[in-house]
Amino acid sequence: MEPPPGAAENSKLRHVEKDVLIPQIMRDRAKELCSDKVQAFTKCCKETGFLMVVKCRKENTALKDCLVGYYTDPSFNEECKAEYLKQREEYRATGIKKKRQKITSNV
Template sequence: MEPAAGAAEEPKLRHVEKDVVIPKMMREKARELCSDKVQAFTKCCQETGFFMVVKCRQENAALKECLTAYFNDPAFYEECKIEYLKQREDFAKRIHTKQKQEKLPVNT
């Protein structure tokens, strides 16, 4: 099936971008979005010490559930992918601009 005339072509992602970089971004963003559960689990662990494995099960389960919900959400993946592609594009523009500036002749 041919793409529609004038449709923007989807940027290609390398294996490492799809399987490493974007999932890492997803984890970081999910931790921010689940910060209340991260804080509850951290507090429980600090208060209970060695017994945290037993005493913090509820907090750990809530944290895992929150993180997993984001990590398994295709819309969240797409959101992170779009953000990554924008960062990649901005980086490429900065490099291209820098290379152009280095090639310009200098009047002395």
């Protein structure tokens, strides 16, 4: 069975898609998945003020470890790539851009 016309074109990614748009989806999703650590770090920073660099190391390390774990996971990258390709396909079919949902966070 042959792939539909334009299928190869639809799976190719431009430089901006690979280096900007898909990583943005990865960052947004990783922040959602690490939301407990984001909240803990934010709370610590609010409570300690200028001393946050010293006092919030534990929370900062936990947050960084969580985020980096997702950023370096090849299967997570593929999930986000598939999500982007689906959004791009929907946009090309309808001409309506799906609005990205922003996470309310102070980080």
